[in-house]
Amino acid sequence: MRYVHIDNVEPGEHLGRTIFSGNGAVLLSDGVQLTVYMINTLNRIGVTMIYIKDPLFEDIEIIDIVSEETKRAVMQRMGQTFDSIRSGKDFNTRNINGSIDSLLDEIMKNKDVLVQLSDIRTKDNEMYVHALNVSMMSALIGIQMEMPMNQLRELVIGAMLHDIGKVELITDDTSEDLKKHHTWRGFELLKNKRELSLLIAHVAFQHHEKMNGSGLPREMQGDQIHLYARIVAVANTYDNLLFDLSLGRRMMPHEACEHMMVLAGEELDREIVIQFLRTISVYPTGTSVRLSSKETGVVVGQHRGLPGRPVVRVVKSESGTDLEVVEVDLAKHTTVFIDSVLQ
Template sequence: MKYIHIEQVEQGQYLGRTIFSGSGAVLLSEGVQLTVYMITTLKRIGVTMIYIKDPLFEDVEITDVASDETKRAVMQQMGQTFESIRSGKDFNTRHINGSIDHLLEELLKNKEVLVQLSDIRTQDNAMYVHALNVCMMSVMIGIQMDLPVNQLRELAVGALLHDIGKVEKITNDSAEDSRMHHTWRGFEVLKNKRELSLLIAHVAFQHHERIDGEGLPRRMPGEQIHLYAKIVAVANTYDNLLFDLSLGRRMLPHEACEHMTALAGTQLDREIVIHFLRTVSVYPTGASVKLSTRETGVVVGQHRGLPGRPVIRVVKSDSTDRELDIKEVDLAKQTTVFIESVML
């Protein structure tokens, strides 16, 4: 598979990863042959990057920390929860805990797998995919920090519901007041759920606080911010840098990681950022890159301990265009070769 920009997709190519709606329903299944209408529709609903099948990379598989089935179940539960809140109804925390238990089980089983945010995002599913991504990354950070399972479960629920205060319409026009509203509102919604730990409510309340005391809503210094909220702040920042256009240009994973390193110690907790950088794929499998050797290739493998040094497959044609010269460059072994840029 290759991971390419929607503008590079051509009619007749085959979709490499299933695309889901906000409710978890299948919009387009893996393996479908793309038509002009499908490509146009994907652009219209906000899809910017997709996976396509490629004969030269048919053996390349994206190893996820959680299965599509489990992620779809979590998104469906999120949709039901948010719809209940919009309708002014109570929501079922038992169902949320059930979906989290399945997700947590898979994350613990795949704790050595680097996180790749490979689910295709649309305007319809953006809020749910964001919540799921923040949840998965937060748990993987927690695993790196050796948190016990009961704390990982609390962290997972808090991360999944961190933006629950955004579900109801915000009427104040001030950007700062809006942010304060969604953190306060999320806290108010969650603290009244006796089945949930109060710490979960504090994740919604504090995930926009900063280590230097310049965050919202209460400008709390770092020592007063709960560990769960600090972890979720790191995961939330990364996902927003990759996908939130309101922050400006969307960053590529390696750019976002560099940016977050610069934020460590001021906006974000430095130790948590270090743990985060050990869990995320800096150059996602399927991405096209340019090497310092002037060769171009596709990322086909990862190294857990060296996320910035993946395996690259380089494909060249000879002068007669009859045969292909295919080789793999393992950057963990070829230490003088570097990735110069990601090609989109």
Template sequence: MKYIHVDSVEPGEHLGKTIFASSGAILLSKDVQLTVFMINTLRRIGVTMLYIKDPNLADVEILDVISEETKQLVMKRMGETFDSIRSGKEINSRSFSISIDQLLEEVMKNKDVLIQLSDIRTKDNEMYVHATNVCMMSVLVGIEMGLSPGQLKELAIGGLLHDIGKIEYSCDDGSEDLRRHHTWRGFDVIKNKREYSLLIAHVAFQHHEHVDGEGLPRKLTGEQIHLYAKIVAVANVYDNLLFDLSQGRRMLPHEACEHLMALSGTKLDHEVLTHFLKTISVYPTGTSVRLSTKETGVVVGQHRGLPGRPIVRIVRQDANIKELEVKEMDLAKLTTVFIEQVLV
């Protein structure tokens, strides 16, 4: 598969990964042959990037930390949870807990897989996909930092619910009233739920605090910010850099990683960030790149210890013999070859 912009998709190509709605329902199934109408509809609902099948990359497997089935289940339970809060009903904490246990089990099993945030987002599902990704990334960082199973579950719940205050938060007049900030709203919602610890409420409360004391809502510094909130803060910023247009131009993963490093010790905790960067695929599998050799190819493999040095497949048409020439370049071994540009 290749990961390309929706404007580069041609009618007749086949979708590589399923697109889900916020409820977890399938909007468009993997393997479907795309039509002009489907492509235009994807643009209309806010899809920008998607996976497309490529016969030259048929053997390339996109490894995910959690399966599509688990993502679908978690998003469904999140939708139910948010609906309960909107209507003032009790949260079905048991079903929510079961979905989190399933997510944790898969993350633990796939903890050595580098994160590739390649979910196909729509205006309808973006809040749920964002929360699921923040949760997944936070748990992987927690594993790196040696947190216990109980702590990982608290962190996972905090990651999923970190933006829960947004479902009640509405401020169109630019007011800086901190009591209206979604972190206060989220804290107020979670702290009143007996099934969740106060630490989980503090993730919603503190994930916009900065270690230099310039964050919101209380301008906490360093050790005043709980570790869970520091972890969720890094995951939250990274996901927003890749997908949230309110941040400005959407960044590519390698650009986002550089941006995060520039925030180390000011906006983000240095130790947490160091662990986070070990879990990220800087050049995700399926990405088209141009090398310093001026050859273009597609990333087909990763190295856990060297996320910035992937394996790149070069496919060329030999005009004389009318056959495809295929070679793979392992940048972990070819130390003088570099990725010059990501092609989107």
């Protein structure tokens, strides 16, 4: 399959990966033949990139760190929790706790797989997919840092709920501090939950703080920011760079990784960024690229130790002339580089 911009999808092509709604239900199933109506609908609900099937790359397998079944279960439970908050009701954190163990179990089993954030986002599911992505990346950073399981669990719950303050809440509280920033609201929602560690509330409170003291809401700096919050800040920043249009334009993974290196030591914890970059697929499988040899192809394989040097299946030259299909392993062809990413 190939990862392509929605504007480049043609009617009659087949969807390569299932698209979910906000509550975890299937919106469009893997393999469905796309119609003009479906493509226009995906465009309307905010989908920009999708996977499509391609006979030249039908053997390409996207290896997920977490299964679709577990992702669906997590999103459903998050939906139930957030619905309670929106209606002003007390929310039951057991809904979240119940999905953390299966999530962590799968991440531990697949900890050597490079992360590529391949779930398709819509306006309806973006909050849930974002929370899921930040949780997965935070867990992998924690594993890289050899955190014990009890700390990993706290970290993942904190990552899952880091944006809970963004959920609409009916309240009579007129405190200016609560209105100032969703971090305050998240902290207030979580701090009195006895079944949760107070450190989880501090993740919601501190994940927009920056190492140089320029962050929100209290301009904390360095080690004043709890380790969990510093980890979640790194994962949150990366996911936002890829998908949050409010930051300007959406970056490709290789651009986001370069930007993260610029932020390291200033806004983000340098050591955590280093650990993070060891877990990320810089050029995700299915991405179309142009090589320095002027040939174009699709990324079909990864190297754990060399995320910036994937295996590329070359399918045509710069002029568009068909070539014999050849796989170029950039870890072995050291004089060939990825010149640009194509959408």
